[in-house]
Structure formats: structure tokens, C-alpha cells
Amino acid sequence: MELQLRLALSSNSDEGFDLNNRNQEQQVEDCRLMKKKRCFDETFGEIENVQVPQTLPLLDHIDLCVPGYGRNECDEEDGVVGWPPINSWRKRVCHQAHHDNRRGCITTNYVTVKNGGGGGGSGGGRSKSMHIKVKMEGVGIARKVDLSRHHSYQTLTDTLSAMFGDEKVQAYKLTYQDKEGDWLLAGDMPWGTFINSVQRLKLLRNGY
Amino acid sequence: MAYSFPEEVLEYVFAFLSSDKDRNAVSLVCKSWYEIERWCRRRIFIGNCYAVSPQIVIRRFPKVRAVKIKGKPHFADFNLVPEGWGAYLYPWISAMARSYPWLEEIKLKRMVVTDESLELISKSFKNFKVLVLSSCEGFTTDGLASIAANCRNLRELDLRESEVEDLSGHWLSHFPDNFTSLVSLNMSCLGSEVSFSALERLVSRCPNLKTLRLNRAVPVEKLPSLLRRAPQLVEFGTGAYSAEIQTDIFSNLVEAFSGCKHLKSLSGFWDVVPAYLPAMYNVCSRITSLNLSYATVQSPDLVELISQCPNLKCLWVLDYIEDAGLKALSSYCKDLQELRVFPSDPYGAEPNVSLTEQGLVTVSAGCPKLQSVLYFCRQMSNAALIAIARNRPNFIRFRLCIIEPQAPDYLTLEPLDTGFGAIVENCKELRRLSLSGLLTDRVFEYIGTHAKKLEMLSIAFAGDSDLGLHHVLSGCESLRKLEIRDCPFGHKALLANAAKLETMRSLWMSSCSVSYGACKLLGQKMPRLNVEVIDERGSPNSRPETCPVEKLYVYRTVAGPRVDKPDFVWTMDEDAALRLS
Numbered sequence: 001m002e003l004q005l006r007l008a009l010s011s012n013s014d015e016g017f018d019l020n021n022r023n024q025e026q027q028v029e030d031c032r033l034m035k036k037k038r039c040f041d042e043t044f045g046e047i048e049n050v051q052v053p054q055t056l057p058l059l060d061h062i063d064l065c066v067p068g069y070g071r072n073e074c075d076e077e078d079g080v081v082g083w084p085p086i087n088s089w090r091k092r093v094c095h096q097a098h099h100d101n102r103r104g105c106i107t108t109n110y111v112t113v114k115n116g117g118g119g120g121g122s123g124g125g126r127s128k129s130m131h132i133k134v135k136m137e138g139v140g141i142a143r144k145v146d147l148s149r150h151h152s153y154q155t156l157t158d159t160l161s162a163m164f165g166d167e168k169v170q171a172y173k174l175t176y177q178d179k180e181g182d183w184l185l186a187g188d189m190p191w192g193t194f195i196n197s198v199q200r201l202k203l204l205r206n207g208y
Numbered sequence: 209m210a211y212s213f214p215e216e217v218l219e220y221v222f223a224f225l226s227s228d229k230d231r232n233a234v235s236l237v238c239k240s241w242y243e244i245e246r247w248c249r250r251r252i253f254i255g256n257c258y259a260v261s262p263q264i265v266i267r268r269f270p271k272v273r274a275v276k277i278k279g280k281p282h283f284a285d286f287n288l289v290p291e292g293w294g295a296y297l298y299p300w301i302s303a304m305a306r307s308y309p310w311l312e313e314i315k316l317k318r319m320v321v322t323d324e325s326l327e328l329i330s331k332s333f334k335n336f337k338v339l340v341l342s343s344c345e346g347f348t349t350d351g352l353a354s355i356a357a358n359c360r361n362l363r364e365l366d367l368r369e370s371e372v373e374d375l376s377g378h379w380l381s382h383f384p385d386n387f388t389s390l391v392s393l394n395m396s397c398l399g400s401e402v403s404f405s406a407l408e409r410l411v412s413r414c415p416n417l418k419t420l421r422l423n424r425a426v427p428v429e430k431l432p433s434l435l436r437r438a439p440q441l442v443e444f445g446t447g448a449y450s451a452e453i454q455t456d457i458f459s460n461l462v463e464a465f466s467g468c469k470h471l472k473s474l475s476g477f478w479d480v481v482p483a484y485l486p487a488m489y490n491v492c493s494r495i496t497s498l499n500l501s502y503a504t505v506q507s508p509d510l511v512e513l514i515s516q517c518p519n520l521k522c523l524w525v526l527d528y529i530e531d532a533g534l535k536a537l538s539s540y541c542k543d544l545q546e547l548r549v550f551p552s553d554p555y556g557a558e559p560n561v562s563l564t565e566q567g568l569v570t571v572s573a574g575c576p577k578l579q580s581v582l583y584f585c586r587q588m589s590n591a592a593l594i595a596i597a598r599n600r601p602n603f604i605r606f607r608l609c610i611i612e613p614q615a616p617d618y619l620t621l622e623p624l625d626t627g628f629g630a631i632v633e634n635c636k637e638l639r640r641l642s643l644s645g646l647l648t649d650r651v652f653e654y655i656g657t658h659a660k661k662l663e664m665l666s667i668a669f670a671g672d673s674d675l676g677l678h679h680v681l682s683g684c685e686s687l688r689k690l691e692i693r694d695c696p697f698g699h700k701a702l703l704a705n706a707a708k709l710e711t712m713r714s715l716w717m718s719s720c721s722v723s724y725g726a727c728k729l730l731g732q733k734m735p736r737l738n739v740e741v742i743d744e745r746g747s748p749n750s751r752p753e754t755c756p757v758e759k760l761y762v763y764r765t766v767a768g769p770r771v772d773k774p775d776f777v778w779t780m781d782e783d784a785a786l787r788l789s
Contacts, residue, residue, distance in 0.1 A: 082286030082693070083668065084554045084584060084611050085642075087343070089369050089397070090501070131557050141613055141669075144557035 080141065130195070136164050136172065136203040147195060153187050164203065172203040215240075219248050228253055247271060254278065255713050257295055257319065258738065261767040262303035274313035274338070275304070281716045281761060282666075283691055284318055285343065288718055288759070290744055292774045297321045297344075298328075299772075305332035313338035320344070321370075326351030330358035337389075338364040345371035349379040349398070356382035363416075366394040377402035377425070383410055392419035396445050396476065401425040411437045421445030424478045429457045432464035439467045446476030449503075453483050461487035475499035482509040492516035496543075499524040501550050507533040515540045521577075522546040527563040527584065534567035538574025546605075547571060548582040554611060565592035568608075572599040580605040587618040588645055593627025597634040606631055607642035613669040613694075616646040623647055629654030632662070639686075642666040652676035656683020664689040677701035681708045691716040698756075699726030706734050714763035718742075722760050725753035730762070731780025738765050739780040740773075748778060 130148040143163050150156045153174075161169040174186040178197040186194065186201070213221075222245055225231050235245040250273040254260060257279045265272075279295025297319045304311055311333045321344045329336065336359045341347075349372060355365065356379055380402040383390075390410065395402070404426070411417060417438050426434075426447030435441070451457060461484065465471070471491045480503040495517045500510065501524040510525065511533050520541040527549050529537070537544065549567070553560045565588045572578060572595070579602050588610050597603075617624055624645040632638060632655050639661055643651065647670035655662070656679035663686050671677070678701035680690065690712065698721040702709075709715055724741065727748075731739035741748055742759035769779035 080613065080694075082283065082288045083613060084551060084609055085286045085666075085668075086550065086554055086584075087285040087369065088287075088371070090550055146558055 132198060132200055134160065134163070134201040134203070136168065137205050139164065145201070147198065152191055153194075160203065169203065171206060173206055175202050175204055176200065177202070215244055218244050222248055226251070250274060251313075252276070256763050256765075257300070258767060258770050259713070259763060259765045262300050264766060266303060266307040270307065271310075272304075272308055273310060274315075275300075275311070276313075276315040276317075277319060278317045279319035281318075281691065281714060282689070283693065283716055283718070288693065288716075290742065290774075290776060293742065293777065294770065294772055294774070295319045296772060297325045301325045301328050301332070305329075309333065310335055312336060315340040315342070316344055317342040318344065320346040321351070322346050323348055323351035323354070327354040330354040333359075335361055337361055340364065340366040340368070341370045342366075343369045348373040349375045349377070349400070353379035353382045356380065357384070360384075360387065361389050362387070363389055364392040364419075365390075366392060366419075367397050368394055370397050372398055374399040376400055380410065381406040385409075385413075388413050389416070390414040391416045392443075393417070394419065394421040394445070395423050396421045398423045399425065404430060408433060408437060414438075415440070417441065419443040421475060422447045424448050424476075427451060428461070428484060429454075432460040435464035435468055440470055441468050442470050443473040443475075443497075444468070444471055445474070445499075446478075448479045449477045449484055450479040450481040451484075453481065458484065458487055462490065466490045469494075471495065473497035473499075477503040477505075480505050482506075485509060485513050488513070489516050493518065495520060497522040501526055501548065504528065504552065511536040517541060519543055524548040524550070526550050526552045527561050528552055529567075530562045531564055531567040531570070532562070534563075535570045535574075538571045542575060543577055544571070544575040545577050546580040547575075547578065549584060550582075551584040551611060554584070559586050565589055568592070569595050569599070572596040575600075577602075579603055582607040582609075582642075584609045584611060586611050587615070588624060588627070589617045589619045590622065590624055590627035590630075591617075591619065593624065594630040597627075597630035601634045602637065603631070603635040604637050605640040606635065606638060607640065607666070608644055609642065610644040613644075614646045615644075623650070625651040625654065629658075632658040636661065638662055640664045643670055644668060646670075648672050649676035649679070652679040656680050659684055661686050663687060665691070667692045667695055669694045671695045671697060674698050674700040678704060681705035687711075688713045690714075692718070692720060694719040696721055699723055699729075702726065702730060703733075706730060706737075709734065709737055709762055710764050712764065714761065716759070716761050718759040720760070721756045723754045724748040724751065724757055727757055727760060727780045728753075735781065736764055736766070737762055738769055741778045741780060742776060743778075744776045 131144045131146050133142050134145050135142045145156070145159055145163070147156070150159065157169060157174070160174070175183050176186045176194070176198045177183050177200050179199060181199075183202070186198075218241065222231070222234060225234060228251075231245055231249055235242040246268050247270065249269045250271065252265060252269060252272050252275050254265070254275070254277045257277050277297075277300065279297075280289050280293060283289060284293075295318060297316060305328055309332070312335055314329065314336075315338065319341075321341060326347055329339070331354075339355060339359075339362070347370075352365075352367075352372070355362065377398070377400040380395075383406075387410075391414075402423075402425075407426075411420065411434055418441060420434070420438060420441055421443070422434075422445055424447050428446065428449050428451045431446060435444070465488050468491060472494060474488065474491075474495060474497070477500055482505050485505070492513070493516065496519050498514075498517060498520060500513075503510075503526065506528055507530045510529050514520065514523070514533070514537055518540060521543050522545060523537065523541070525533075525548070529549065534549075537547075549563065563585055565585060568581070568583050568585070569592050572581075578600055581603065582605075585608075588608065616622055617627070625648055628641075628643060628647070628651050632641070636658075638659055641655070641659065641662055641664070643666065649672045652671060652675075655665070659665075662684050665680065665684065665687065667690075674697055676695070677692075677697040680687070681701055682705055687708075692715075695717075697717065702722060703726060727739055727741050730737070740761040740763075741757045742761060743757050745751075745758065748755070748757060769781050773779065
């Protein structure tokens with residue numbers, strides 16, 4: 001797949017996009033980098049009559065969400081600023097709880113949890129999960145899928161169908177970004193190899 | 209011809225009017241009533257600090273003793289208002305320092321407060337009594353030190369959820385030794401440790417202390433000492449409620465809590481160790497308000513605590529409570545009026561707890577007095593919402609946040625229009641509503657048709673077209689605040705309902721489709737509105753007129769365009785339109 005690096009100027013449409021109309025992927029990176037809020041284009045999904053050429057993100061995938069960066073200290077907040085609507089006080093508690101979760105306990109070390117952490121599913125065991133961002137071209141909101149729950153491309157496609165709609169997923173092709181930052185077509189590699197190198201997923205319209 | 213009452217009698221009668229609505233009505237009767245009323249109004253509420261200027265307020269009401277001012281729009285809580293937007297307190301304090309020397313109370317929400325302002329407050333108002341800073345920012349503990357040192361008659365210092373630059377805990381030690389008037393202290397948002405002995409002495413010498421909300425830095429083993437010194441406490445917030453379990457700490461706590469026969473409200477509970485919760489069981493039967501929203505404790509422990517609180521009226525809790533815990537709540541707490549369930553892991557893709565729509569259905573069925581709900585969950589159905597609406601037609605506040613944007617009814621995959629429609633149709637007294645999930649223009653049709661008492665509406669990722677917004681603006685007669693994000697609303701509904709905006713406090717729209725040209729037009733048409741375009745991409749003139757603005761904040765005002773705008777805010781007015789076109 002030949003990859004092109006360029007900025008595309010928007011064609012004139014009724015909505016009147018700004019001159020910075022770029023590939024949505026790139027916009028998410030830009031938004032995070034410049035502390036911008038969600039860009040207009042992300043919000044409304046499919047933009048009619050506009051050819052969005054295939055471009056690479058201009059920026060490397062840098063983890064910009066370091067603590068203290070801007071006011072957004074919670075590094076799990078991906079994609080949408082200010083959603084879910086919880087204020088900074090609660091975010092700090094969530095951050096704490098999430099860390100505790102990862103360590104496998106809700107409470108401090110001194111007292112064991114009566115319930116053993118089972119049943120409600122709020123105990124540990126999340127350290128093996130593998131949440132990968134999935135974006136569908138034309139859809140503003142990225143989702144996340146836990147790849148550790150899948151063992152084949154088939155089950156993954158089934159889950160994506162449930163998330164984005166069956167007809168859509170069938171009509172799109174699944175690509176992924178590997179550890180080197182390259183975008184490749186999913187399905188060529190054995191599942192095991194794929195799992196080890198996938199960083200994020202993207203569903204692209206056929207024809208590009 | 210009717211005799212008119214002497215002024216003094218009228219003034220005496222007006223003194224019994226506490227509601228602003230009543231006083232406003234009275235002042236419209238005739239000129240002399242207007243005059244009498246304005247000289248005896250003691251309390252002012254300013255819902256939007258930019259709707260009026262300090263000068264206008266002072267000119268009309270020369271003898272004010274208490275002010276309450278709100279600054280930034282609500283969505284500032286979720287980082288949607290860029291830093292530096294405004295809402296500065298200083299101009300208000302500097303004006304009031306000159307004109308209201310007898311000012312006693314300042315209550316603020318979402319304002320930028322500096323140490324300079326705090327110092328000016330502490331030195332200007334000799335009888336200053338009450339300072340409440342709710343979700344404010346811009347000050348440090350040095351400012352608090354000024355207040356502590358200089359406000360000899362201070363009764364209330366409440367910093368709820370403010371962002372304070374915490375230089376040290378030393379500020380508390382600035383309360384003089386002969387200072388005894390404290391009634392309420394809420395320092396829960398502060399990070400650093402205050403001198404514990406100074407705190408103990410302060411608590412000891414203030415016999416009227418009714419509210420004490422500590423910060424996280426106060427460890428659990430120190431609580432008994434404070435509780436013993438203040439057995440008259442009505443509201444208490446712990447610090448970190450964790451420590452290595454030791455029997456003497458536990459028994460001290462039990463004894464100390466038992467001594468507090470008037471405790472009604474508990475909060476705090478950071479880092480809580482469940483084994484310490486039973487220390488409070490002795491007071492639970494009187495507890496009416498419980499804030500466990502920082503307590504990372506599992507459902508069974510929560511249920512054990514809640515089951516001891518039959519008089520509970522207000523519960524804030526994390527979703528660790530799960531459906532099972534909410535079921536228990538609905539059976540033990542028949543007096544429950546307000547419930548808030550916050551997400552423990554809002555950014556996780558998968559649910560980490562077993563909390564679903566069922567929990568809310570159960571509580572709405574079992575708690576006949578439930579009237580106010582804030583509920584975060586991951587799935588919802590129209591059937592559940594309809595059941596909730598039928599169970600609980602007495603809702604006045606209904607805020608539902610389904611964590612995934614545009615999530616449909618998980619059973620039918622349909623939009624949640626009919627569910628929310630049932631809420632507004634059944635809950636005729638509904639004043640506040642927050643929507644979420646997959647919603648079309650239809651839900652707005654229901655809202656416009658039925659939600660006649662609705663005052664505040666929050667919308668996100670919803671609707672299909674301007675028709676949706678039009679339903680709301682044309683139908684909701686009582687609407688005061690409307691906040692919208694990420695919806696496909698353009699300018700048509702706005703311009704068609706421009707006059708409506710003058711009857712409201714404010715409108716917020718971000719990541720929608722309102723063009724710059726439309727904003728200019730609105731600003732031109734409506735001189736009594738401030739139409740603020742907030743755009744961090746640079747001047748809107750550098751883009752086509754049809755280009756949508758990032759954020760739009762429209763509010764009615766008698767003060768004209770504000771003069772303290774940062775460089776990413778433009779007010780659309782006649783002059784601007786001419787200048788920029």
C-alpha cells in the first residue's frame with residue numbers, strides 16, 4: 001500500500017470547513033497536542049461530497065497524556081474531551097481506583113476483600129486485558145475493543161459488527177497499525193503475530 | 209382614594225420577603241415600592257456575573273449584606289471552557305469594598321478568585337461572616353491565611369471542590385487564639401496537612417461548630433480527638449479513612465462517634481478500609497446524608513453501612529454499589545430523596561461492575577420520595593426508562609449519563625426517544641434534565657411538548673437537525689439554561705427563536721454547526737444578548753463565514769459586551785459586525 005503524506009484542502013461544501021480539514025486520525029492527534037477540543041469534523045461522521053484522501057498522521061504516536069498536561073490528568077480519557085461529564089475531583093478518584101484495580105484490589109493491602117473480588121467483576125484480573133482503539137472512517141467517535149477476549153479474526157469482526165453495524169463492517173476493510181507505526185491490512189498475519197504487534201485498528205471504506 | 213401605608217410599614221412588610229422572585233415582583237408595582245424595596249434588599253443573587261455589572265448592582269441596591277455570584281458556565285466543570293475565559297471576582301470585590309462596608313456573606317460558584325481578592329475581602333468588611341467558594345480557582349492557601357487572620361467574626365469558610373494552590377497547611381494557624389465564632393469549615397479540597405494541634409485548638413474553642421469537613425491528609429486515628437472536642441457536630445467529613453487495623457483506633461472511633469448525638473451528614477472516606485466503617489454504626493440511625501462517592505469499597509460493605517441508615521435522604525456513591533446494593537438501598541431507605549451514582553472507571557471500555565439500568569428501576573420503584581437522580585451507567589433501555597417514569601412521577605431532577613455516547617436501547621437497538629419522552633411526560637414537575645444515549649429529533653419533540661417546568665437541559669451527541677433545537681426553544685416555557693455539545697444544530701432554530709434567548713439566563717453550544725455568520729447576525733439582531741464566540745483556532749475572520757464556530761455562549765445582559773475578554777473570545781455586536789465585515 002503506497003502511503004502518501006499530504007494535507008488536503010477541503011472542497012467547498014455547504015458546511016464550510018476550515019482550511020485545516022485533515023484526515024480525522026490526524027485531527028485527533030492535533031487536538032490532543034494543541035489542547036484543542038473536538039474538531040468539528042469529528043462530530044458529524046460521514047461528510048458528504050468531500051473526498052478525504054488517505055494520509056498518514058503527521059505526528060508519531062506519542063503518548064501526550066502525561067499527568068499535569070493541561071488540566072486533563074487522567075490518561076484514560078481518549079477521544080472525547082469532557083466526556084463522560086465528571087469533574088476533575090472525581091477524575092482523580094477514578095484514576096486512583098483504576099490503579100487499584102490494576103493491582104488487583106479495591107481496598108488497601110491491610111484488609112482482604114470479603115467477597116474475594118469475584119461476582120461483581122470489580123476485582124483484579126484486568127492486567128491481561130488489551131484494549132485497542134478502533135476507529136471507523138466517517139464515524140466521529142472512536143471505540144475500544146478488548147483484544148484479549150478474541151482468538152480469531154472472525155470473533156473480532158463479529159464484535160466490530162456489533163459495535164458499528166453489520167453492513168458497514170462488511171463493506172469496510174480492517175486495517176491496523178503495527179509497532180513500527182505502519183498501517184497494514186488485517187488478516188494477512190496469523191492471529192498470534194497480529195495480537196503481538198497491533199497498536200490500533202481502523203476500518204476503511206473499500207476503494208481506497 | 210386608598211390610603212397608602214407609610215414607608216416604614218411597607219419596609220417592615222417587605223422584610224418578610226426572602227425570595228428574589230417576590231421582591232422583583234414587588235418592585236414592579238409602582239415607583240415608590242421600587243424605591244422602598246431597593247433600599248431594603250439585603251441579599252442579591254447574580255446567576256451570571258456578566259449579566260450585570262457591579263456598578264449597576266450597587267447603584268440599585270445600596271444596602272446589600274449578602275451576595276451570591278455565579279461565573280463560568282456549567283460545562284466548565286468538564287474542561288469545555290478554555291482557561292482564562294473570565295469570571296474574575298476582583299472587580300466585584302473592589303466595587304463592593306467601597307460601597308458595602310457591612311457586607312457579611314459572599315458565596316461564589318465557578319469564579320476566578322485571587323489571593324488579592326481574598327485579602328481585600330478580609331480587610332474591607334468588618335462584619336464578614338460567610339465565605340463559600342464552590343468550584344472556584346485562582347487562589348492559594350496564602351489567601352486563606354488572610355481570611356483566617358483578619359475576619360474576626362467569620363462563621364463559615366467552605367471551599368467545596370475549589371482548585372486551591374496548596375502552598376502549605378499553615379493558613380489554619382492564622383486563626384487568632386480569641387477567634388471562637390466558627391460554625392462551618394469545609395477544607396476537603398485541600399491537599400496539604402494542617403497543623404493538627406492548631407486544628408484541635410480551633411475546634412475546641414468554637415462551641416458553635418456544626419460542620420467540619422476535613423481533607424484527605426487527616427488520618428483516621430486523629431478523628432476521635434476532633435470528634436470528642438465537637439460533640440455538637442451535625443455534618444462531618446473524614447479524611448483518609450484508612451490505616452492498619454488496630455483495635456484501639458477502632459474502639460476510640462466507636463466511642464467518639466457515639467458521643468456525637470447530632471450527626472446527620474457524613475462525607476470524606478477517601479482510601480476507606482471497610483473494617484473501619486462499622487465504627488460509625490452508632491450514629492447511622494440519625495444519618496440523613498451520606499457522601500460515599502470517594503469510597504472505593506465493594507457492594508456488600510456499602511450495603512452493610514446503608515442498611516443501618518433508615519433515615520437516609522441523600523446518598524452519593526460510586527457504582528461499586530451495583531444493582532444488588534441499590535436493591536438493598538430501596539428496601540432499607542424509604543425516605544430517600546436524592547441519589548447520585550458516579551462511575552468508578554469511566555474510561556474503561558468494558559463494565560467493571562455489575563451496575564445496570566436495573567438498579568435505577570429498582571430504586572425508583574422502592575423509594576417513593578425519590579426526586580433527584582444523577583446516574584452513570586453503561587446500558588439503558590426504553591422499557592427501563594418508561595418503568596422509571598411510571599414509578600416516580602415526582603422527579604424534579606433527572607440526570608442520566610450513559611457512558612458510551614449515542615448508545616442505543618441495548619435490547620432493541622432503537623433510540624432512547626420514547627424512554628426520555630416518558631420521563632418528561634410523567635414527571636410534570638421536572639426542573640432539570642440531562643440526556644444521553646442515542647437520541648433523534650423526536651426526543652426534543654417530546655421535551656418541547658411536555659417539559660413545561662423544565663429550567664435546565666443538558667444535551668450531548670443527540671438530535672438530527674435544527675428541528676430538534678427548535679422544539680426545545682419553542683416549547684420549553686420555563687427554560688433558563690440550555691447547554692449543548694456535539695449536536696448537529698445549526699443556526700436556523702437559533703435565529704428563529706432569538707427572542708427566547710432573552711428570557712433565558714444562558715445558552716451554551718460547543719462542537720455544533722452554528723456558523724460565524726449566524727453568530728454575527730444573532731449579535732446584531734439582539735443587542736441585549738452577549739453572543740460570545742469562543743474559538744481557539746484564531747479569529748473567526750480568518751475562516752469563511754459559513755464555517756461553524758467552536759463554541760458559542762449566549763447570555764442576556766444589561767452590562768453590554770464585557771471588557772475582560774481573552775484573545776480567544778469575540779462578542780458579536782453591532783460594532784463588531786461592522787468592524788469585522
